Amino acid sequence: MTPASYNPYQRVLQDFKNAATQITSCGHDAEEVETIEMIAESIRRFGERNIDEARIDAEARIPPDLLQKMAEMGLFGLTIEKEYGGVGLSMKGACRVCECLAQLDRSVSVTVGLHAGLGLRGLNYFGSQELKERYLPDLATGKLIAAFSITEPDAGSDIASVRTTAVEDGDELVINGSKCFVTNGSFAGITTIVARTPGLMGSRRGHSLILVPLDRPGIQRDKEEHKLGIKGSSTCSIHFEDVRVPKNHILGRPSRGLDHMNHVLSWGRTLMAGGCIGLAASAFRRSIEQVTNRRQFNRPIGEFGMVREMLARMRFLVYAMESTIRLTTHLEDEQPESIVWESSVAKVFNSESAWQVADDAVQLHGGSGFIEETGVARLLRDCRITRIFEGANELLRFHLAAAAYTWKPGPLLESPRLKPHLDASLQECGQVFDTILPKLAGILKTKKKTHGLKIFQRQMDQRKIADVAISLYVMLAVLVRAQGELEAGRLSTEMLLWTRLGVHDLAHRATSNLGTLEDNLDDVASQIAAIECDRAGCPLKETVS
Amino acid sequence: MKIFVTTKRVTDPDVKIKVKPDGSGIATEGIDYKVNPFDEIAVEEAIRINEKQGGEVVVVSIGSGASTKEVRSGLAMGAQRGILVKTDDYLDSLGTATVLKKIVDDEKPDLILMGKQAVDGDNNQVGQILADMLGYAQACFASKIELGDDQKTARVTREVDGGFDHVEVDLPAVITADLRLNEPRYASLPGIMKAKKKPINEMELSSLGLDTTPKVVWHKFSEPAERKAGIKVPDVPTLVSKLKDEAKVL
Ligand SMILES: Cc1cc2nc3c(=O)[nH]c(=O)nc-3n(C[C@H](O)[C@H](O)[C@H](O)COP(=O)(O)OP(=O)(O)OC[C@H]3O[C@@H](n4cnc5c(N)ncnc54)[C@H](O)[C@@H]3O)c2cc1C
Numbered sequence: 198m199t200p201a202s203y204n205p206y207q208r209v210l211q212d213f214k215n216a217a218t219q220i221t222s223c224g225h226d227a228e229e230v231e232t233i234e235m236i237a238e239s240i241r242r243f244g245e246r247n248i249d250e251a252r253i254d255a256e257a258r259i260p261p262d263l264l265q266k267m268a269e270m271g272l273f274g275l276t277i278e279k280e281y282g283g284v285g286l287s288m289k290g291a292c293r294v295c296e297c298l299a300q301l302d303r304s305v306s307v308t309v310g311l312h313a314g315l316g317l318r319g320l321n322y323f324g325s326q327e328l329k330e331r332y333l334p335d336l337a338t339g340k341l342i343a344a345f346s347i348t349e350p351d352a353g354s355d356i357a358s359v360r361t362t363a364v365e366d367g368d369e370l371v372i373n374g375s376k377c378f379v380t381n382g383s384f385a386g387i388t389t390i391v392a393r394t395p396g397l398m399g400s401r402r403g404h405s406l407i408l409v410p411l412d413r414p415g416i417q418r419d420k421e422e423h424k425l426g427i428k429g430s431s432t433c434s435i436h437f438e439d440v441r442v443p444k445n446h447i448l449g450r451p452s453r454g455l456d457h458m459n460h461v462l463s464w465g466r467t468l469m470a471g472g473c474i475g476l477a478a479s480a481f482r483r484s485i486e487q488v489t490n491r492r493q494f495n496r497p498i499g500e501f502g503m504v505r506e507m508l509a510r511m512r513f514l515v516y517a518m519e520s521t522i523r524l525t526t527h528l529e530d531e532q533p534e535s536i537v538w539e540s541s542v543a544k545v546f547n548s549e550s551a552w553q554v555a556d557d558a559v560q561l562h563g564g565s566g567f568i569e570e571t572g573v574a575r576l577l578r579d580c581r582i583t584r585i586f587e588g589a590n591e592l593l594r595f596h597l598a599a600a601a602y603t604w605k606p607g608p609l610l611e612s613p614r615l616k617p618h619l620d621a622s623l624q625e626c627g628q629v630f631d632t633i634l635p636k637l638a639g640i641l642k643t644k645k646k647t648h649g650l651k652i653f654q655r656q657m658d659q660r661k662i663a664d665v666a667i668s669l670y671v672m673l674a675v676l677v678r679a680q681g682e683l684e685a686g687r688l689s690t691e692m693l694l695w696t697r698l699g700v701h702d703l704a705h706r707a708t709s710n711l712g713t714l715e716d717n718l719d720d721v722a723s724q725i726a727a728i729e730c731d732r733a734g735c736p737l738k739e740t741v742s
Numbered sequence: 743m744k745i746f747v748t749t750k751r752v753t754d755p756d757v758k759i760k761v762k763p764d765g766s767g768i769a770t771e772g773i774d775y776k777v778n779p780f781d782e783i784a785v786e787e788a789i790r791i792n793e794k795q796g797g798e799v800v801v802v803s804i805g806s807g808a809s810t811k812e813v814r815s816g817l818a819m820g821a822q823r824g825i826l827v828k829t830d831d832y833l834d835s836l837g838t839a840t841v842l843k844k845i846v847d848d849e850k851p852d853l854i855l856m857g858k859q860a861v862d863g864d865n866n867q868v869g870q871i872l873a874d875m876l877g878y879a880q881a882c883f884a885s886k887i888e889l890g891d892d893q894k895t896a897r898v899t900r901e902v903d904g905g906f907d908h909v910e911v912d913l914p915a916v917i918t919a920d921l922r923l924n925e926p927r928y929a930s931l932p933g934i935m936k937a938k939k940k941p942i943n944e945m946e947l948s949s950l951g952l953d954t955t956p957k958v959v960w961h962k963f964s965e966p967a968e969r970k971a972g973i974k975v976p977d978v979p980t981l982v983s984k985l986k987d988e989a990k991v992l
Contacts, residue, residue, distance in 0.1 A: 231811055235818060235934050242928035271931030284931050689772060
């Protein structure tokens with residue numbers, strides 16, 4: 198699927214003009230932009246009248262009448278084609294809507310986002326006509342809500358190790374196993390699962406994606422989990438005991454489940470990263486209110502330099518998150534099934550930036566930030582899960598770096614430069630990117646030469662390489678955006694400031710990681726961890742550093 | 743019953759606006775636009791009447807090509823079709839009423855619902871002028887509208903200082919909406935999708951052959967003078983003396 202030479206920067210630079218146009222808008226085309234703006238306005242009002250985030254958090258549920266209203270509003274049809282009664286938004290548009298929802302409440306945005314992304318992507322993309330006709334109309338109206346179940350008690354990050362099985366019996370599959378942490382689990386009417394299906398339809402081994410209606414005999418749901426954040430969303434275990442579904446409920450090709458899931462996950466995590474923008478935007482808005490109203494030492498606290506520094510960081514992070522999502526979704530909308538790498542970058546960067554912004558918001562609120570009534574603590578709690586689910590960030594970094602090792606060094610060193618694409622006012626920033634990218638190429642080459650195949654076991658290197666790659670991708674997104682806005686005559690003075698500070702900050706992160714790739718105490722760190730685990734009675738077999 | 747309801751695209755009332763440095767107008771860079779909130783109330787009322795009585799709700803707007811969005815948002819709420827008279831020129835209240843009269847003459851609605859004023863210019867005149875031009879009855883600042891059983895009259899409640907004023911008008915009439923008439927619905931996503939297929943009849947103002955030269959001309963815009971910071975006074979006597987001697991309000 199991914200050619201060895203493929204490198205994401207080159208891909209963007211080769212199609213620069215198109216990307217620069219697309220990145221300036223929140224929808225795929227003018228018509229979609231108008232639709233999305235109308236939806237955004239409607240959602241804002243919907244929220245004002247119906248959503249009480251403090252109550253959702255305190256009661257740890259979305260009140261049933263709110264769920265009903267969300268369905269009537271049509272929120273569950275976001276990603277379902279019009280012919281089946283949905284809105285049929287592009288991935289870019291759907292991300293913008295998730296952002297709007299997350300500004301209002303994260304339990305609501307996760308409920309809708311999971312349904313629209315992970316919950317439906319398998320059926321939407323790999324499902325047969327027959328299955329789509331049968332289920333999508335009810336999924337669009339919210340009569341049925343979708344879930345996605347991969348995780349099992351013994352199979353989390355290591356998805357391939359799932360134990361749930363689906364065995365052929367005539368025209369049916371018989372499913373046995375247990376899934377845990379299923380979002381929307383308590384009220385979902387249907388779920389996509391990943392199960393082992395060795396021997397299925399002649400395949401030798403492998404996994405399959407299967408659509409399972411949850412009204413079948415043999416299904417048992419456990420009680421709700423008690424969570425740190427997004428408390429109003431539903432999370433529970435679901436057990437399958439001799440559950441029968443027709444064989445045509447396999448999504449896509451049998452035994453290609455893990456590949457298919459990569460695609461489904463890239464959709465899910467992108468929508469989730471879209472939601473992170475809304476969370477951060479909300480934290481930022483509250484912080485501005487706070488620093489302009491709160492006075493200490495006879496002045497608004499916004500006057501203090503350290504406070505300004507935080508505000509500036511928050512502002513450009515929100516902008517960078519948005520730019521990253523727009524670039525990534527543009528790529529997916531152009532070329533489906535091609536953003537496994539980019540969506541992982543967007544997920545890692547947006548979840549961590551949102552965390553930073555929410556954390557700054559709490560800090561700027563001082564003691565009252567720590568008090569629940571103020572509401573910013575809830576943002577921080579709600580944010581925490583985004584670094585874990587839909588691929589823990591460490592796992593994603595591992596994959597990001599592993600992919601980087603497969604990029605051909607030639608194109609990476611010679612890849613078309615960014616600077617020539619940019620207006621004179623942006624070229625200094627463009628030069629920063631053009632200087633760092635070859636350094637990444639250089640380090641990849643040296644590491645491969647020094648460590649051979651061991652590079653894939655050297656996770657501490659991989660972590661840093663991933664971080665350099667992430668910084669570069671986000672920097673590229675921000676600069677493509679700046680050029681696009683400039684060409685559209687909309688590059689405001691503020692945007693230029695965010696761009697400059699953003700590029701500077703990202704360059705600093707990249708350079709610092711490049712430095713520690715060469716000069717570090719990773720072996721010491723590895724040793725410390727090994728000693729402690731050993732002392733705890735679990736000697737580590739290999740010191741993977 | 744055929745109801746006309748007007749919508750205007752206005753600068754977002756929640757955004758702080760700035761005056762252009764040369765004082766020639768409002769700086770539009772980075773400004774968001776919205777449907778005039780009073781117009782939305784009028785649209786809501788029109789749709790509610792329509793849901794009971796049947797017939798047709800037509801959303802009418804005058805403005806730049808971008809105003810299709812505001813027309814479309816009326817359609818998303820449930821109106822059946824739209825009319826947009828396109829112009830980039832500034833129209834004063836008289837000019838606006840002149841255009842609307844032309845459309846009313848062509849379409850002959852049974853009822854015209856409007857917002858009591860647009861929140862950009864805050865003129866509060868178009869409804870009144872239009873009713874006069876058409877020779878129709880007018881009931882402005884409606885907080886309640888009840889149609890007669892024969893649908894030939896409307897009983898309108900207006901909130902006035904210290905109570906309510908009830909007027910009964912013969913239809914066709916012009917009724918303008920006050921804040922408390924209703925709470926406008928938000929459009930559902932299916933409503934927004936349906937609205938895309940509803941017809942909007944767009945026409946150029948210049949093709950209508952009307953004289954809309956403004957009689958009211960804006961000469962200059964300026965920001966309100968900045969308020970000086972307040973002061974704290976130690977006690978009531980100081981306050982009284984300051985109010986008397988410095989502020990000269992006592
Ligand atoms: C609120 C909530 C909702 C969820 N919703 C769903 C859902 O709808 N459907 C679903 O299927 N699952 C869902 N999950 C499960 C979630 O996706 C998993 O928790 C997540 O993938 C991590 O798996 P794990 O919990 O088993 O952690 P583990 O796999 O045990 O990982 C623990 C930590 O170990 C480290 N780690 C693990 N592997 C590696 C590696 N290879 N390299 C480096 N570090 C590593 C990471 O730091 C990781 O965070 C949800 C979880 C929560 C809490």
